Amino acid sequence: MDDFIERFGAERVWAATVATLVAIVGLGALLFPQQVYVEFIWQYYWGPVVADAHSWNCVAWADGQQLSCEEVGTTGVGPTAEPGYTFVSYAGYVPTLVLLLVGIIFLLRRLGIERFRRAFFALFPFMLFGGALRVVEDANAAAFATTGEMAIQLPWSGLIISPLIYFTVFFIALFALVASIWLDRKGYVSGYEYPLAGFGTALLTLTIAYLAYVAATEPYAQFYPLIPLVILVGATLTTAITWAAIGRYAPELNRGTESMGIVVIWAHAVDGVANVIGLDWATSLGLPANLVPKHPINRAIAETTADVLPADIVSLTGSAWPFLLVKIAAAVFIIWIFDETVFEDSPRYAILLMITVVAVGLGPGTRDMLRATFGV
Template sequence: MSTARYARATMPDTGSREWWLLYLLGPVLIIGVALVVFPTLVYDRFIWQYLWGPVVADAASQPVTHEGIRAVRGYNAVNTVTYLAAVLYSLPGLRAYLDALDVTFDARLAYGFAPIIVAGGAMRALEDIGLLGEYAVLFITPSIYFVVTAITVLALGGGALARDRGLVTIPQTIGAVGSVWAIGAVGWALWYGATTSVTLRVWVPVVTTGIALGVTGVYYWGAGFVETPYLRHPLLLLAIFGQLWDGAQSLVGVAFLDYSPKLVLTNLVYQATGFAGSTFVLKLLVTGGIVWYLADAKEEMNHTWWWLMAFFIGAIGLPMGVRGSLRMMLGV
């Protein structure tokens, strides 16, 4: 019997309690065993050097060393791929949780999530500024993803309870939670800028948001000439805007403020081309291609998976646009 056939024969049924137990505990067990058997290789040379070490270095604002192994702040190829793999692996669990709450996957839910995503980007900017003190480590990648996810999960659960009692809808609940959090975080950053000697570059968020809105508007206008009705779907518009806001903040930062792209891939493209707008163009092309595919596949693809894919495109770009705009506005 082949390995693949043996695995299929011994695996529990998809969706069963045993399957979900394996889904949740499998990675933990694999990593735990690997840590015991190969502690130096797994922790020192992988977890520390590429995952946790950069978080500590970011909080300390300088390179850090553990067992002679140096870790530097920021993204690298290993943690970028690892974080992406973790997001993809979490999607089945997220879908099951949302299905258990009987959540309706529509544009209202996506826009309800948007303030929480903005809040996450603003909190990351507050950490960059140095305002979070001993709690800074909670708002550095990847820790911040766990914090934002935990708050979102709790808001969803609370929204489901409120909906079942006829009070408010789930999108209204998570929208309210996210709005309070986002307003507080952005307000803190503005208060810091107004009460210190920092020169506020108010034009930065105005320009970056304006560029993203302008190009999204051009996309919306152009989509009207194409016989693919879902190109104007609200969720795809959010995805386009989120990614272009990130591209716009990179364009402004590189062209006018001597910044460089933070992500590994976008920085490689910038270093290879020397073009300040390379990140913006790359995001425009890649996001445009993905959006076209999703619009074309809307009728054939499972609705829940389509919704999750479309939403995550915007959710990846939107907080980075917020973070970059706030950082540059405050000169960090």
């Protein structure tokens, strides 16, 4: 196998693998539409996106129509799908993610990017943009629930629903990165990181402006300014306390990540605080109801806390606060893992993984914060 890759080149083998897989799936869907498209692609990949877009608990395939399971009943319909992930969908998404990461590594080599740490900070606005963009779909689902019409119709709205939104944001960031490098090498800017950060900031600003416009003009959204204020202040204080504790008691933990460690902790603190506020204290800050956890880990932690602690304690502290502790512990562990040797041996791969780590925390955290901020 190594001889084969060396002979034809790793990039060509990667491209041929991707092309072959796409061809197999596409040809199978054309030749066997019921078995390949309806009972596999639709049921496990597109159906969950359709259900999520409509805020349905279940969507059914009914002779080519995609209808709520409650509407069509349980007889005479094809497969059904629910929002979220299954073992089958994970079996498809994980290899796809691996192939994508390999492709990113090849691309970074081709582009010859330097100043990796600056690239990390320049991509920070895109991580916020991804979470904000997901809230656009939350507002879209709220519009459908209220008016029966979507502001953004399928299939376009599917591009901003998990997991497709990760690919959408990735390709947008990739386009911005290539454009920024072109501007740098043409001498229009003094470094690619400046226009790259500018692209991300502009996209984030436009997305939040759209959500603010919806909140100001539509009945299904409202603006609750205390939500982002409390979450951002809480996350920043949590980060400051954690960072000070590391500096005093274990400074060796952050010799590899350096100032990037602050971003890692803050990103996961935002996710943790947003969950605590949204799940337990949203009504205290003006929302008509507390949010419902969207991810199984959040839900499991909240339910376990409620089961273990006495009811009178939970009424005072809420049940989501252990999630914040878990997120901070995970962030500190990540900082410890990424020591000096990781960045010295493979700086390109280390920065790529660091970006992924921050995105995993900041994307969901930004979404939860903005969902509560705009009441969707």
